Amino acid sequence: MTASSQISRGLSRRWATPELGPVREGRQRAEGLRFEKNLGPAPIRDLFGFLDREFPDLLVVRKAMPSGPEGALLRVGSRSLAVVNSHDQFLARQRFTAAHELAHYLFDSARFSHNIDATISERREPVEQRANSFAIHFLLPAAAARDRFQSGTLDLADDESLVSFAMEYGVSIQSLAWHLRNVLGVSEADRKRMASIESPFKVAVRLGLIDRVQQEFGAKGVTRWPRRYVRLALKGFESGRVSRPELASLLEDQRLTADLEALLNTTQ
Amino acid sequence: MAIDPTRSGIGQSIAARRQERGLTQSQLGEAAGLDQTVISRIESGQRGLDALELVSLSRALEVEIVDLLLPNTPADRAEVLAYRLRQEDPGVAEALAWVDRFIANLTWLESEVGDA
Numbered sequence: 001m002t003a004s005s006q007i008s009r010g011l012s013r014r015w016a017t018p019e020l021g022p023v024r025e026g027r028q029r030a031e032g033l034r035f036e037k038n039l040g041p042a043p044i045r046d047l048f049g050f051l052d053r054e055f056p057d058l059l060v061v062r063k064a065m066p067s068g069p070e071g072a073l074l075r076v077g078s079r080s081l082a083v084v085n086s087h088d089q090f091l092a093r094q095r096f097t098a099a100h101e102l103a104h105y106l107f108d109s110a111r112f113s114h115n116i117d118a119t120i121s122e123r124r125e126p127v128e129q130r131a132n133s134f135a136i137h138f139l140l141p142a143a144a145a146r147d148r149f150q151s152g153t154l155d156l157a158d159d160e161s162l163v164s165f166a167m168e169y170g171v172s173i174q175s176l177a178w179h180l181r182n183v184l185g186v187s188e189a190d191r192k193r194m195a196s197i198e199s200p201f202k203v204a205v206r207l208g209l210i211d212r213v214q215q216e217f218g219a220k221g222v223t224r225w226p227r228r229y230v231r232l233a234l235k236g237f238e239s240g241r242v243s244r245p246e247l248a249s250l251l252e253d254q255r256l257t258a259d260l261e262a263l264l265n266t267t268q
Numbered sequence: 269m270a271i272d273p274t275r276s277g278i279g280q281s282i283a284a285r286r287q288e289r290g291l292t293q294s295q296l297g298e299a300a301g302l303d304q305t306v307i308s309r310i311e312s313g314q315r316g317l318d319a320l321e322l323v324s325l326s327r328a329l330e331v332e333i334v335d336l337l338l339p340n341t342p343a344d345r346a347e348v349l350a351y352r353l354r355q356e357d358p359g360v361a362e363a364l365a366w367v368d369r370f371i372a373n374l375t376w377l378e379s380e381v382g383d384a
Contacts, residue, residue, distance in 0.1 A: 061370065069363065069364075079371065079374075118360070229377070233377060235381050236381040241380050250377070
């Protein structure tokens, strides 16, 4: 525990911060979707696989766009495309962006043909607040945070406890701090202190969460196409209708192409 | 790419979007408050439609009115999107320029390879 930790104890179990309309709505919709998908209070480890499986009509693409927006939801005819910018973004941030765009897809896609989220957390429009609230509640259900706190296994004054919990659910420490303010009613000063934990990844390494830290760093700059797209490309390659140069062009990744080609050759 | 204001152009566009959504002409008619025979005649270009009908159909199909006036292949629609993005923010349009190519690739794969 850090000596400077000044988190107040004995937090009210009631909502200390009145929730705004869009925030409450985002939470309710996230809880509804978690219930519908039978997710319980558990972390969603493979969010992108989950989206591929459960929302086949939503094409989720992770791509590095150095000067691009954090995320976007684009509608092209009947197709919906959720774009997550992986440039200089850790995995937790990409997960949040994807969940944010999922909210737009589920609740707002009839409203616009495209929605560009240049900087997600800075937007204050109700529809964006709702998407942000949905995202964090979908990734980390309020019940899980409350249960963990009430059982004493989440210590708000302990950086290691906070980082461990954030990494377990794959959310950033900033998102967790915002969430705890809304869910547990911690003060704004405490939220700011939690959100400014110095070097959360160093704390995670000290905790032995090496794999998780590697995943966070490894996600920066990745390109990941929707599973359906990759499957089609590989099916075409296997059947000879897609050449190797075409496969490389479709996937935009020479190493992945070589790996997949080697895999297909060894399994034939 | 230009708006196609002809009866047949709009009719084809409506038919394409109806089929994408898996709706029958009767279902679309019901959602838009129009008879199935009217939908059939609009789609085949035998009948024009007024502004209120255009609004009803765009709502029923959950598309913007302009989408019904534009060309209707997936690649064309990616171009429409790119055009709109360029009007709003050239920087964002540049960052998302790959979307055009991705949609074209996906469309090509679907036609060449079939469904995955």
